[in-house]
Amino acid sequence: MVGIATIIAILIGVPLGIYLTTNEYLAESILRIASIIMTIPSLALFGMMIPILSLIGQGIGFLPALIALVLYSQLPIIRNTYTGIKDVNPNVRDAAKAIGMSTIQRLVKVEIPxxxxxxxxxxxxxxxMNIGIGAIAAFIGAGGLGVLxxxxxxxxxxxxxxxxxxAVSIMAIMADLLLKYIQKRFTVKGINS
Incomplete structure:
Protein backbone atom coordinates (compact mmCIF):
# COMPACT_ATOMS: atom_id res chain seq x y z
CA MET A 1 0.00 0.00 0.00
CA VAL A 2 2.81 2.42 0.90
CA GLY A 3 4.69 1.54 -2.29
CA ILE A 4 1.68 2.22 -4.51
CA ALA A 5 0.91 5.46 -2.65
CA THR A 6 4.50 6.63 -2.97
CA ILE A 7 4.61 5.92 -6.71
CA ILE A 8 1.34 7.81 -7.24
CA ALA A 9 2.60 10.67 -5.05
CA ILE A 10 5.83 10.89 -7.06
CA LEU A 11 3.89 10.91 -10.35
CA ILE A 12 1.80 13.81 -9.04
CA GLY A 13 4.27 15.68 -6.83
CA VAL A 14 7.45 15.81 -8.91
CA PRO A 15 5.84 17.21 -12.10
CA LEU A 16 3.75 19.59 -9.99
CA GLY A 17 6.85 20.77 -8.11
CA ILE A 18 8.63 21.35 -11.41
CA TYR A 19 5.65 23.23 -12.85
CA LEU A 20 5.38 25.43 -9.75
CA THR A 21 8.86 26.84 -10.43
CA THR A 22 7.24 28.73 -13.31
CA ASN A 23 4.38 30.22 -11.25
CA GLU A 24 5.26 31.77 -7.87
CA TYR A 25 1.68 32.65 -6.92
CA LEU A 26 0.40 29.15 -7.60
CA ALA A 27 3.42 27.67 -5.83
CA GLU A 28 2.61 29.56 -2.65
CA SER A 29 -1.04 28.45 -2.76
CA ILE A 30 -0.31 24.78 -3.51
CA LEU A 31 2.38 24.56 -0.83
CA ARG A 32 0.02 26.16 1.69
CA ILE A 33 -2.75 23.65 0.84
CA ALA A 34 -0.29 20.73 1.11
CA SER A 35 0.87 22.07 4.49
CA ILE A 36 -2.72 22.25 5.73
CA ILE A 37 -3.38 18.66 4.61
CA MET A 38 -0.23 17.55 6.42
CA THR A 39 -1.50 19.02 9.72
CA ILE A 40 -4.73 16.98 9.68
CA PRO A 41 -4.35 14.00 12.06
CA SER A 42 -4.39 10.75 10.10
CA LEU A 43 -7.36 9.23 11.96
CA ALA A 44 -9.35 12.42 11.33
CA LEU A 45 -8.51 12.30 7.61
CA PHE A 46 -9.53 8.64 7.45
CA GLY A 47 -12.75 9.56 9.26
CA MET A 48 -13.51 12.42 6.84
CA MET A 49 -13.06 10.12 3.84
CA ILE A 50 -15.38 7.37 5.12
CA PRO A 51 -18.68 9.14 4.29
CA ILE A 52 -17.34 10.48 0.98
CA LEU A 53 -15.97 7.16 -0.25
CA SER A 54 -18.99 5.26 1.13
CA LEU A 55 -20.93 6.76 -1.78
CA ILE A 56 -18.97 4.41 -4.06
CA GLY A 57 -18.89 1.53 -1.57
CA GLN A 58 -15.25 2.12 -0.50
CA GLY A 59 -15.68 3.88 2.86
CA ILE A 60 -13.20 1.71 4.72
CA GLY A 61 -10.24 -0.38 3.69
CA PHE A 62 -7.54 0.06 1.08
CA LEU A 63 -8.82 3.02 -0.99
CA PRO A 64 -9.22 5.63 1.79
CA ALA A 65 -5.84 4.61 3.20
CA LEU A 66 -4.23 4.94 -0.23
CA ILE A 67 -5.76 8.38 -0.83
CA ALA A 68 -4.64 9.58 2.62
CA LEU A 69 -1.08 8.37 2.05
CA VAL A 70 -0.92 10.10 -1.34
CA LEU A 71 -2.19 13.34 0.21
CA TYR A 72 0.29 13.17 3.09
CA SER A 73 3.16 12.55 0.65
CA GLN A 74 2.56 15.67 -1.39
CA LEU A 75 4.13 18.32 0.86
CA PRO A 76 7.66 16.85 1.13
CA ILE A 77 7.75 15.77 -2.50
CA ILE A 78 6.37 18.99 -4.00
CA ARG A 79 8.34 21.29 -1.69
CA ASN A 80 11.66 19.50 -2.19
CA THR A 81 11.20 19.28 -5.97
CA TYR A 82 10.22 22.94 -6.15
CA THR A 83 13.14 24.02 -3.93
CA GLY A 84 15.63 21.78 -5.74
CA ILE A 85 14.75 23.15 -9.19
CA LYS A 86 14.53 26.77 -7.96
CA ASP A 87 17.94 26.53 -6.29
CA VAL A 88 19.78 25.53 -9.47
CA ASN A 89 22.46 28.15 -10.04
CA PRO A 90 21.22 30.71 -12.62
CA ASN A 91 24.67 30.66 -14.24
CA VAL A 92 24.25 26.95 -14.94
CA ARG A 93 20.87 27.64 -16.55
CA ASP A 94 22.38 30.43 -18.62
CA ALA A 95 25.21 28.17 -19.75
CA ALA A 96 22.68 25.52 -20.82
CA LYS A 97 20.73 28.17 -22.76
CA ALA A 98 23.96 29.43 -24.34
CA ILE A 99 24.81 26.04 -25.79
CA GLY A 100 21.35 25.86 -27.35
CA MET A 101 19.44 23.56 -25.02
CA SER A 102 15.66 23.75 -25.18
CA THR A 103 13.64 24.18 -21.96
CA ILE A 104 12.92 20.43 -21.79
CA GLN A 105 16.56 19.51 -22.45
CA ARG A 106 17.69 21.96 -19.79
CA LEU A 107 15.21 20.49 -17.32
CA VAL A 108 16.06 16.83 -18.03
CA LYS A 109 19.81 17.12 -18.55
CA VAL A 110 20.74 19.93 -16.15
CA GLU A 111 18.14 20.99 -13.59
CA ILE A 112 16.70 17.63 -12.49
CA PRO A 113 20.14 15.96 -12.11
CA MET A 129 6.31 8.96 7.05
CA ASN A 130 3.80 6.90 5.07
CA ILE A 131 5.02 3.65 6.56
CA GLY A 132 4.10 5.02 9.99
CA ILE A 133 0.77 6.42 8.82
CA GLY A 134 0.06 3.17 6.95
CA ALA A 135 0.21 1.33 10.28
CA ILE A 136 -2.58 3.58 11.57
CA ALA A 137 -4.67 2.66 8.50
CA ALA A 138 -5.31 -0.72 10.13
CA PHE A 139 -7.94 1.08 12.22
CA ILE A 140 -10.06 1.53 9.07
CA GLY A 141 -9.54 -2.01 7.81
CA ALA A 142 -6.64 -1.39 5.44
CA GLY A 143 -4.56 -4.25 6.87
CA GLY A 144 -0.78 -4.28 7.09
CA LEU A 145 1.50 -4.39 10.10
CA GLY A 146 -0.78 -1.98 11.93
CA VAL A 147 -3.14 -4.92 12.48
CA LEU A 148 -0.67 -6.35 15.01
CA ALA A 167 8.35 -4.36 12.41
CA VAL A 168 7.05 -0.98 11.20
CA SER A 169 10.26 0.71 12.35
CA ILE A 170 12.47 -1.86 10.63
CA MET A 171 10.47 -1.49 7.42
CA ALA A 172 10.83 2.31 7.56
CA ILE A 173 14.60 2.06 8.13
CA MET A 174 15.01 -0.45 5.27
CA ALA A 175 12.96 1.72 2.90
CA ASP A 176 15.02 4.78 3.81
CA LEU A 177 18.31 2.92 3.27
CA LEU A 178 17.11 1.55 -0.09
CA LEU A 179 16.03 5.00 -1.27
CA LYS A 180 19.30 6.50 -0.03
CA TYR A 181 21.18 3.93 -2.12
CA ILE A 182 19.04 4.80 -5.17
CA GLN A 183 19.69 8.49 -4.52
CA LYS A 184 23.46 7.99 -4.44
CA ARG A 185 23.33 5.74 -7.51
CA PHE A 186 21.47 8.28 -9.63
CA THR A 187 23.07 11.47 -8.35
CA VAL A 188 25.51 12.91 -10.85
CA LYS A 189 29.12 12.65 -9.71
CA GLY A 190 30.38 15.92 -8.26
CA ILE A 191 27.02 16.89 -6.74
CA ASN A 192 26.86 16.63 -2.97
CA SER A 193 24.18 14.22 -1.82
Missing amino acids: IAMPLIMTGIRLATV INQGISRSNSTMVIVGAV
Whole structure:
Protein backbone atom coordinates (compact mmCIF):
# COMPACT_ATOMS: atom_id res chain seq x y z
CA MET A 1 0.00 0.00 0.00
CA VAL A 2 2.81 2.42 0.90
CA GLY A 3 4.69 1.54 -2.29
CA ILE A 4 1.68 2.22 -4.51
CA ALA A 5 0.91 5.46 -2.65
CA THR A 6 4.50 6.63 -2.97
CA ILE A 7 4.61 5.92 -6.71
CA ILE A 8 1.34 7.81 -7.24
CA ALA A 9 2.60 10.67 -5.05
CA ILE A 10 5.83 10.89 -7.06
CA LEU A 11 3.89 10.91 -10.35
CA ILE A 12 1.80 13.81 -9.04
CA GLY A 13 4.27 15.68 -6.83
CA VAL A 14 7.45 15.81 -8.91
CA PRO A 15 5.84 17.21 -12.10
CA LEU A 16 3.75 19.59 -9.99
CA GLY A 17 6.85 20.77 -8.11
CA ILE A 18 8.63 21.35 -11.41
CA TYR A 19 5.65 23.23 -12.85
CA LEU A 20 5.38 25.43 -9.75
CA THR A 21 8.86 26.84 -10.43
CA THR A 22 7.24 28.73 -13.31
CA ASN A 23 4.38 30.22 -11.25
CA GLU A 24 5.26 31.77 -7.87
CA TYR A 25 1.68 32.65 -6.92
CA LEU A 26 0.40 29.15 -7.60
CA ALA A 27 3.42 27.67 -5.83
CA GLU A 28 2.61 29.56 -2.65
CA SER A 29 -1.04 28.45 -2.76
CA ILE A 30 -0.31 24.78 -3.51
CA LEU A 31 2.38 24.56 -0.83
CA ARG A 32 0.02 26.16 1.69
CA ILE A 33 -2.75 23.65 0.84
CA ALA A 34 -0.29 20.73 1.11
CA SER A 35 0.87 22.07 4.49
CA ILE A 36 -2.72 22.25 5.73
CA ILE A 37 -3.38 18.66 4.61
CA MET A 38 -0.23 17.55 6.42
CA THR A 39 -1.50 19.02 9.72
CA ILE A 40 -4.73 16.98 9.68
CA PRO A 41 -4.35 14.00 12.06
CA SER A 42 -4.39 10.75 10.10
CA LEU A 43 -7.36 9.23 11.96
CA ALA A 44 -9.35 12.42 11.33
CA LEU A 45 -8.51 12.30 7.61
CA PHE A 46 -9.53 8.64 7.45
CA GLY A 47 -12.75 9.56 9.26
CA MET A 48 -13.51 12.42 6.84
CA MET A 49 -13.06 10.12 3.84
CA ILE A 50 -15.38 7.37 5.12
CA PRO A 51 -18.68 9.14 4.29
CA ILE A 52 -17.34 10.48 0.98
CA LEU A 53 -15.97 7.16 -0.25
CA SER A 54 -18.99 5.26 1.13
CA LEU A 55 -20.93 6.76 -1.78
CA ILE A 56 -18.97 4.41 -4.06
CA GLY A 57 -18.89 1.53 -1.57
CA GLN A 58 -15.25 2.12 -0.50
CA GLY A 59 -15.68 3.88 2.86
CA ILE A 60 -13.20 1.71 4.72
CA GLY A 61 -10.24 -0.38 3.69
CA PHE A 62 -7.54 0.06 1.08
CA LEU A 63 -8.82 3.02 -0.99
CA PRO A 64 -9.22 5.63 1.79
CA ALA A 65 -5.84 4.61 3.20
CA LEU A 66 -4.23 4.94 -0.23
CA ILE A 67 -5.76 8.38 -0.83
CA ALA A 68 -4.64 9.58 2.62
CA LEU A 69 -1.08 8.37 2.05
CA VAL A 70 -0.92 10.10 -1.34
CA LEU A 71 -2.19 13.34 0.21
CA TYR A 72 0.29 13.17 3.09
CA SER A 73 3.16 12.55 0.65
CA GLN A 74 2.56 15.67 -1.39
CA LEU A 75 4.13 18.32 0.86
CA PRO A 76 7.66 16.85 1.13
CA ILE A 77 7.75 15.77 -2.50
CA ILE A 78 6.37 18.99 -4.00
CA ARG A 79 8.34 21.29 -1.69
CA ASN A 80 11.66 19.50 -2.19
CA THR A 81 11.20 19.28 -5.97
CA TYR A 82 10.22 22.94 -6.15
CA THR A 83 13.14 24.02 -3.93
CA GLY A 84 15.63 21.78 -5.74
CA ILE A 85 14.75 23.15 -9.19
CA LYS A 86 14.53 26.77 -7.96
CA ASP A 87 17.94 26.53 -6.29
CA VAL A 88 19.78 25.53 -9.47
CA ASN A 89 22.46 28.15 -10.04
CA PRO A 90 21.22 30.71 -12.62
CA ASN A 91 24.67 30.66 -14.24
CA VAL A 92 24.25 26.95 -14.94
CA ARG A 93 20.87 27.64 -16.55
CA ASP A 94 22.38 30.43 -18.62
CA ALA A 95 25.21 28.17 -19.75
CA ALA A 96 22.68 25.52 -20.82
CA LYS A 97 20.73 28.17 -22.76
CA ALA A 98 23.96 29.43 -24.34
CA ILE A 99 24.81 26.04 -25.79
CA GLY A 100 21.35 25.86 -27.35
CA MET A 101 19.44 23.56 -25.02
CA SER A 102 15.66 23.75 -25.18
CA THR A 103 13.64 24.18 -21.96
CA ILE A 104 12.92 20.43 -21.79
CA GLN A 105 16.56 19.51 -22.45
CA ARG A 106 17.69 21.96 -19.79
CA LEU A 107 15.21 20.49 -17.32
CA VAL A 108 16.06 16.83 -18.03
CA LYS A 109 19.81 17.12 -18.55
CA VAL A 110 20.74 19.93 -16.15
CA GLU A 111 18.14 20.99 -13.59
CA ILE A 112 16.70 17.63 -12.49
CA PRO A 113 20.14 15.96 -12.11
CA ILE A 114 21.35 18.89 -10.00
CA ALA A 115 18.13 18.87 -7.92
CA MET A 116 18.03 15.05 -7.59
CA PRO A 117 19.50 14.85 -4.06
CA LEU A 118 16.85 17.23 -2.72
CA ILE A 119 14.04 15.58 -4.68
CA MET A 120 15.07 12.16 -3.37
CA THR A 121 15.20 13.52 0.18
CA GLY A 122 11.54 14.53 -0.17
CA ILE A 123 10.65 11.09 -1.53
CA ARG A 124 12.54 9.39 1.31
CA LEU A 125 10.80 11.54 3.90
CA ALA A 126 7.37 10.87 2.37
CA THR A 127 8.01 7.11 2.24
CA VAL A 128 9.18 6.79 5.83
CA MET A 129 6.31 8.96 7.05
CA ASN A 130 3.80 6.90 5.07
CA ILE A 131 5.02 3.65 6.56
CA GLY A 132 4.10 5.02 9.99
CA ILE A 133 0.77 6.42 8.82
CA GLY A 134 0.06 3.17 6.95
CA ALA A 135 0.21 1.33 10.28
CA ILE A 136 -2.58 3.58 11.57
CA ALA A 137 -4.67 2.66 8.50
CA ALA A 138 -5.31 -0.72 10.13
CA PHE A 139 -7.94 1.08 12.22
CA ILE A 140 -10.06 1.53 9.07
CA GLY A 141 -9.54 -2.01 7.81
CA ALA A 142 -6.64 -1.39 5.44
CA GLY A 143 -4.56 -4.25 6.87
CA GLY A 144 -0.78 -4.28 7.09
CA LEU A 145 1.50 -4.39 10.10
CA GLY A 146 -0.78 -1.98 11.93
CA VAL A 147 -3.14 -4.92 12.48
CA LEU A 148 -0.67 -6.35 15.01
CA ILE A 149 -0.58 -3.05 16.88
CA ASN A 150 -4.37 -2.68 16.72
CA GLN A 151 -4.99 -6.23 17.95
CA GLY A 152 -2.36 -5.84 20.64
CA ILE A 153 -4.05 -2.70 21.94
CA SER A 154 -7.53 -4.27 21.89
CA ARG A 155 -6.28 -7.42 23.66
CA SER A 156 -3.99 -5.54 26.09
CA ASN A 157 -1.13 -7.61 24.68
CA SER A 158 1.99 -5.46 24.88
CA THR A 159 4.07 -8.08 23.05
CA MET A 160 1.91 -7.76 19.92
CA VAL A 161 2.14 -3.98 20.10
CA ILE A 162 5.92 -4.08 20.43
CA VAL A 163 6.32 -6.64 17.61
CA GLY A 164 4.13 -4.52 15.32
CA ALA A 165 5.93 -1.30 16.23
CA VAL A 166 9.38 -2.84 15.75
CA ALA A 167 8.35 -4.36 12.41
CA VAL A 168 7.05 -0.98 11.20
CA SER A 169 10.26 0.71 12.35
CA ILE A 170 12.47 -1.86 10.63
CA MET A 171 10.47 -1.49 7.42
CA ALA A 172 10.83 2.31 7.56
CA ILE A 173 14.60 2.06 8.13
CA MET A 174 15.01 -0.45 5.27
CA ALA A 175 12.96 1.72 2.90
CA ASP A 176 15.02 4.78 3.81
CA LEU A 177 18.31 2.92 3.27
CA LEU A 178 17.11 1.55 -0.09
CA LEU A 179 16.03 5.00 -1.27
CA LYS A 180 19.30 6.50 -0.03
CA TYR A 181 21.18 3.93 -2.12
CA ILE A 182 19.04 4.80 -5.17
CA GLN A 183 19.69 8.49 -4.52
CA LYS A 184 23.46 7.99 -4.44
CA ARG A 185 23.33 5.74 -7.51
CA PHE A 186 21.47 8.28 -9.63
CA THR A 187 23.07 11.47 -8.35
CA VAL A 188 25.51 12.91 -10.85
CA LYS A 189 29.12 12.65 -9.71
CA GLY A 190 30.38 15.92 -8.26
CA ILE A 191 27.02 16.89 -6.74
CA ASN A 192 26.86 16.63 -2.97
CA SER A 193 24.18 14.22 -1.82
